[in-house]
Structures are given as structure tokens and as C-alpha cells.
Amino acid sequence: SDPFSGVYKRLVIQGDKLVGACLYGDTVDGSWYFKLLREGRKVHDIRDKLMFGESHLGDAGHQGQSKAQMMTDSDEVCGCNGVCKGTIVKAIKDKGLFTLEEVRKHTKASASCGSCTGLVEQILMFTAGGDYSSAPKKKAICGCTDASHQDVREAIREQHLLTIADVYAKLGWRTPNGCSSCRPAVNYYLISTWPHEAKDDPQSRFINERSHANIQKDGTYSVIPRMWGGETSAAELRRIADAVDQFNIPTVKVTGGQRIDLLGVKKEDLQAVWNAIGMPSGHAYAKALRTVKTCVGSEWCRFGTQDSTAMGKILERATWRMYAPHKVKFAVSGCPRNCAEAGIKDVGIIGVDSGWEMYVGGNGGIKTEVAQFLVKLKTQEEVLEYTGAFIQLYREEGWYLERTVHYIARVGLDYVRQRVLDDAAGRAALWERLQFALQGEPDPWFEFDKAQVDTRQFIPIVPVAAAQGEPA
Template identity: 85%
Template sequence: MKKLKLVMVGNGMAGVRTLEELLKIAPDLYDITVFGAEPHPNYNRILLSPVLAGEQTIDEIILNDWSWYADHHITLHTGFTVSDVDRVRRVVSATGSAGDVITAEYDRLILATGSNPFILPIPGKDLKGVLAYRDIADTQAMIDAAATYKHAVVIGGGLLGLEAANGLMKRGMQVTVVHVGDWLMERQLDDVAGKMLQKSLAERGMQFLMGAQTQALVGNTDGRVAAIRFKDGTQVPADLVVMAVGIRPNTALAEKMRLHVNRGIVVSDTLQTTTDARIYAVGECAAHRGIAYGLVAPLFEQGKVLANHLAEFGIGRYLGSLTSTKLKVTGIDLFSAGDFQGGDDTEEIVMSDPFGGVYKKLVIKDDKLVGACLYGDTVDGSWYFKLLRDGRSVSDLRDKLMFGESHLGDVGHQGQSKASAMADTDEVCGCNGVTKGAICKAIKDKGLFTLEEVKKHTKASASCGSCTGLVEQILMFTAGGDYSATPKTKAMCGCTDHGHQAVRESIRANKILTIADVFQFMEWKTPNGCASCRPAVNYYLISTWPKEAKDDPQSRFINERSHANIQKDGTYSVIPRMWGGETTADELRRIADAVDKYNIPTVKVTGGQRIDLLGVKKEDLVNVWKDIGMPSGHA
């Protein structure tokens, strides 16, 4: 049977994911041709931030290398921009960088043209040193600039802008973030979480100008940007300006083809354009029911439906997506999903601990969780997202909801507990739709022992990376002793080759007092560490040098950030911190007074030489912590 001709315009994540899904179910149905404007195979655009920060290389973020296209008999034209589509003759014309033109006929056409960064229409926008942040070329230009110049200004305090600012700061630049809003990431965070985020980033050295409106970019005699001027007449120096003020669906080709465009290329539930049934649109360029999605999970969901339709099964329908956000600045934990702002018809459950760097806000409507905003403790983000997506009543969980899936989120401290508690059908990687069962099966059948092997065989954690910790827990839970016994001296994590004992000895021998100094002195592979090593290093610092080391609340274990442990009877255990069992008469008096004042039924000495107050009522927790005046949770 003669194969149909499928042409795809765009070589990005959403489009190639569509081809991957299609090849799984109908590998011999089409001759496939792909046009990509960039000179690269498909790569993970989400991981450009770690590349900018020096944590990963370009090669490490390639999703489908050149051999993948060859192995699947896909004709790939990189460096070619599609300039025209003749819908009558069904011919695509593309122009290369040298001006050469090639054509391809199609029976079915996929438009996966993505989006374009929005550039502020202000004087000076065309100066040298003014960049967007969208692709590998932009990222490389910023890396090159950081090697020569000193002052960077990022316009936009949203998700992308903060990732760019963090990466440039890690490259040694002095970075100022200019944001027109009152708090950072106002589309993903409420004002409390946004201001906590700003405080945390400011402590790292990032500078902010909030509520500032850019008027013009000022150049020097060489035609390069030298400063940024604001509407109030003030200005700040800038050798590099990065505009991260939003994206717009790339609909130029679709408009030229006279397809229906409204915010994006308008598509039906089968991702067919409403103008021409032979033409499909997927990804950031598509507008489905009035929404153009910019996050990877919904784009992959679209790709699966589109592949199903191209395979002539015709049973898939895309009905829209619920999205969540996780910031990819290493060491900053935040998560949001749904209607986290709330309104007059909603209820809010809020826990705020500014000193400890933890904030949780859950929004409930009609006994259902409709929104969540988490800062500092995001271990239960995936659980909240599942409750949001399932739309189940949470009336029976209300008293426990704030404390997480295991009442207090202690699974984040215990590591394997969350993995063992999950059902095989539970989704682990939302981007790629990978369940716990699929990961466990791959680990057992293929003998996988590392995160990279799991990524390669299942694609779990290969996209946005927000599920990496959970995938590692499943790996430890499934592989067991084989996983932990691989090296003779087990490294703390993938960020370093050093083991726990070596880190502790180095902290003591060299009197290191901050996490950043540990990472620098011991040559950490990733500049900011990860959720595994940061809490351990923070603990080693404050236990070795309790009066001098700088405690980082964001890097504490979840059990230490939450300050108490829930018991089976619904009461709580509070264990004040005591280094090596040492305490003072004043501390003992405060503990004794709290026991009497709040009728705490049981007091015992733990095996770790600490005093454990058992049976504290939930409503008394805040006052107990306040009266004792000692950090708690160090069980």
C-alpha cells in the first residue's frame, strides 16, 4: 500500500511528541517530512535554564538525536523556514539560510510553529545586547555576553524571566529584574508567595525594581545597549537586556494560508484546523476553545490525541487541560495549580511560616479543591494536583488537607514512603503520562539502576523535571539494595561525587559556614545543589557550627520545616532542637511551663537525646512553639 505523505512545520517538543506517539501505533502509515527553522534536532526547551546556569550542556538536553530521525525514516530539513503553503496543490515551500528553496507535497499537514517572544515596542529594542529568551541561540548569546559584560537587566518577573536572571547570576553577572507588577510571578503565585520568592532571590544577590515601567533602552557609541531608562526618568546600567515579558502564538504562516486565527490557530477537539480538515495544529501555536497553552504537559496531551487521529483511529478527543507550575530555579521550591487566587465564593485554608520559609494556600469551592499555591514545602504538590484534576469532594479530608497526603508531608523526609504508598496506576510524570507501574516494570525488566536510565527508557522526568524526586524514590523503592549499593562510597546525590562523611569532615576541617561555600569548595557539579543534598548539607553545617553557620530554612528537611509530627490519635509530637542532648535551665523551664500550660500528657527522652512532647493538640501547636521558643521537629 502506498504511504500517505505527512509534512510537519516545526521541529519542537509538541510536534515531535506527536510523531513519537504516531510511530507507536501506526509506524508504516506515512512518509514523514519535518521542517525546522533551527539547526538542531528536537531538544528540551524547558531545560534551557539549567544550560544557561551551567548545570547542563546542550547535548544533554537533546531529546531526539539525528539518528532517531534516520532510524524512523523521517526526512528532516533543519535550518529551513516554511515560507508558503499551497492548500490547493497541497505543497509546502521552505527557504534555507542560503536562499535555497525546497518543496514537499502533503496529504496531511501539521503546523507546530510554536510561539514567538514578545518584544517591547520601545526605542532601543534593536540595539546589540538586547535579546529574547526562547531558544538555543538566545541562550548561547547570553552565555557569551556573561563572559564579557557585567550588568544584566531582565525585563519581566515571570517564570521565564526569573530563570534567565538566575542563570545569568550563576554566570557571574550582576542582575536586576524589572517587573511592572507588585509581586513576582503574579500569574502563578499570590502576593504572599510572590513576595517570599522575591526575598529568597534577593538574599542570593538578585536585585529587583518592582512597579517599574520601561521607557527606552539607551545605547553607547558602538551601538550596544548601555542602560535602561524608566518612565520616572531614572535609569540603571545594562550591558545586556533580556526581554521576558511573554510569548505570542506564531501564527504568521497560518494567517498567510488564510486559516482561522484567534489568539492562535483555531482547532477542534481532534486538533484539526476549523478551516481545512487536512491541516492540524498542535502546541503553543494552537488555540483550543479559546486557550493557547504554553506549558509542556497539555501540549503532550494534544500530541497524543492528534497522533490517534492521524493513525485513523478517530476515537481521541482533546478537551482541554488543567495546568500546574513549578519554578526551575534550583533550591527554590514552589508549586501552583488551578484557581489559587480564590474569590468571594471560595474558602481558603492557609498556613504561613515566613521565618521557616513555608507558605501553603489551598482554595476550596463546593467541597472541592480548586486551587493550590505552595512555597517552600511542595512535597504534596502532585497529590493536590490529582485532587484538583479528579474533582472529588475533600470534605472528609478537610482536617488533614493542609498537612498533606501523609497528614504532615513526612513522606518527603522518609523518602521511600510516598513511592511505596502509590498505586501502580497513579501518574508520576504528568508531562509524559508515565505511571508508577510503567516505571517499576521498566526498572525490573531492563535492570535499571540510575535516574538517567529511567529517563531514557520511560521518559519520566525527561521534560520539566518536577517529578525527578519522586522518580528517584520509586527507583530506590523498586531496585532496593542494588540501587544503593552501586558505588563503594555512595555519593550524596548526582550533584557531587563526595559522600556524606567526606562532606562533614570537610565542613569541620575547613570551618565552612554556608551552603554556597560548601558547593564551591567541594566543586559541586550543579551550582545550587538539589532537594536531596541541600537539606543534608544545611544540617551538617548547623550541627557542626551551631552558633556560626548560616541556617537556610528553605533547605531544611520537611520534618524540620513543619515543626511537629502527627500521631495515630490525631495529636502531635513536638521535639525541640538540642544539639547532642545539651540544653539550658531556661530552655528546660520553658518546656516544663508549656507542658503544664497545655496539659501535654506525655514527656519522654528520645534515643537522640532530645525531649519529646507527645499528645499536643493541633489547636495548641502554634502557641506551644511560641512559648518554647526553640526550633522543633528534629526527631
């Protein structure tokens, strides 16, 4: 182990075979260890080097070959998407791929957690040879244009563009109506840059955000109402239970975000279910604030130093109608024991004796990322302002589908500190702009007209034969 570098590696050998491996921090040799496990190969000849991994000589093998060259075509490269070396090599040769982004697009290798990126680049280098490009100078937002996310954001801001058509015309889009990649992104950039001026285009949103519920594999939907700070009441639970019985909802599940998920709701029942439970939208389907997870805090816990539940409810009520480049999750823990798991949230607040500690950029997804310490605060008002300022900075500068952890990695934590900590006037302005953007933002489960919810989508389609009284 190397605590300073955050690396831990443990291998279990039994009967001259590798039977187990635990890697943390440095997982570059994970695929090699997994191959040894799967093949049941004897390791006596490499036992003295096993712990250092196949890459301990700078990815060079015993004959000076790269790790990628030594792999067979059937060896798995990307565990997330099940992509083997042969698939990648074939795509590079058949489709003339020269960049990592092209390989990701055509094979899905390195498109999820990214831990295999180095290996994919090696395969690309020795397959494409001199034509290999490690990274394009500028990544286009999609194939409809050469403009990058940054180009689009700057054009919208500098030229005061208010519609998707304006953006396409000014930046010379090659397709008149865009595609499923650029339309949601441009729509978000417009409404986040010019709130109350640019008009949201529901048809440029994905199906979940148009239906305001999560579509499931069988075509039914899940409904997750908002529960402020994870708290509920007997009245809310009774309404939920009655709705489950009334609409024959097959599954009721408690989520990791301290909410209740109703699974198997028919699309034509969505409006009636929302009305029956009478609770605000949980936005579990959207690129928006999802949950604010809390522990019970000082109100009940013997170890609690701050009232985390109250703080969480204040945060959630202040920001719950907020759309963002990607989903956003908060958590508030009442003491450093951190029962609300604030260390893996986009914004994590941890209570200490003197106030609160604020952490940013955590992620509990495919690749777990620990949030980074940003600042120590004293009051609830400060927590609101600093959290709001950071999130608004992310809303204004983040690229669509970019989580806070990736935004911080791109701009640097020092830049975030400069904007949120060092510039008091700028911080106040960011928080003020967020509050302005959220003024009058509707609850899509109840304010259909204001939220531009097309309720015709909830009307069941009757087969023509059945409508005419004939056997369907």
C-alpha cells in the first residue's frame, strides 16, 4: 500500500494460482489480473513481479512490447461495455479511426468509467501508426457542427441568442434540425444563460424529461415524489399507500436518496398518480437537483453537532426546481461520522462543532469520486450562499452531460476557489443569479401549462379496430 498516493493493492495466491485481487487508486493492471484469474494460470515464474503488475516497466513487456501488443484479440479491454481488443482493432482498420473519441463512438470502449483509456490509446497507437491523434484540438458538440460546447456557450452569451434556430443559423449547423446530441445541449445552454428570456423547448428534451417520469424497460414509468431532506409524514405515506392500491402499482421501493419509488405506473395513469399523492416532483428523471440526503443530526442523534435535517430541507427548498448540465445530488451530515455520505455528492455539507464544512465534486456513479474540501462555514446562510454560488457557476460554465467532478477536473479547483471563495461580490452575484433563474419555476406535476407539459401524451392510443367496435 502507498497511503500518500492513495494506492492499495492486495493479491491472494493459492496453490500457485492467483485467486483474488483488490485494487484501489491504481487499477491499470486490473484486466491483466482478471485474465490470470480467469485462465487459472500458474504464477511461479512471475511471482516476484506479480505485485508490481504488467505495467511496472512502463507498459513494456519482456520483449519490449507494449501491453496492448501482447494482448490477444479475445482479451477484454473495456469491462464496462464488454469490448475486446479484436473489436477495437477491426473498427480502427475498417472505419479508418484515428482518435480516441472516434474509437469511443464506434466501439463504446473507454466510454463509461474511463479506466481503460490508456490501454485503448495504446491499441490505437500501434494500429493507426503515424496517423494516430491522441486528442483532437477541439471536440465538436456533435456531428452536426464543428463548434464545441464552449463555442456554443460563448456565442449564446455574446450574441444574446434566444432560440435553437438562432444558434444553428449563427454557427452554421450542417443539419437544419440538429440531432439527439446537440438539441438537448443547446436547449439547456439557452435557458441557463438567459432565464425568463429564452423559451424552453420540451421537444428538445429526452423522453423522461418530457413525461416527467422515468420510463422503465417494460414501457411503464416510475414516480418518485420529493421528500424534503428525506423526511415524510403519516399523511404523505397514507396518500402514497392509497395510490398504490388504487392504481395497482406493483412495486414500492425505498431509494438510496431517502425517497419512495413507485414502479410500474402506466403512462395514462401518471397525472392521476401525481394528483393522488399530492407531493412535488422529485425530478428523479431529469438533469436537475435530485435529492438532498440527510442524517437525523443534532435533533435526535447523540453524536450530532449540527441540525443536518433542517439544513438539508432549507437547501432543498431553495434549489429544487433547478435544471443543470447533469443530475445534481446534495447531502448534509450532522457530524464527521458522515452518515449521509456527503463525501460522494456534488455538494456535501458536514457539520462540525464550529459550523459546517463544504465539499464539492463527489460522485458515487460508475467511477466513485471523493468530494474535495472547499471551505469551512459558520452559518446556514453562508451554506446557502456558497452552495448556490458553486452550483450556479457549474450551471453557467458546465458542458451538457458533464458532472460537477468532471467540470472541476476541467477548470481546476483553484479556479472554483477564486470564483466562489476569493471574490465575495462575484459569489453574491452568482447566488443572486441562481435565485433569479428559479423565480416562478413551475412544478411540472401540477402546473402543466406553465411547465409546457403536453398532456396529450398521457392519453392512451386506442387501436383503430377496437375504436370501430371490431375485434382488436
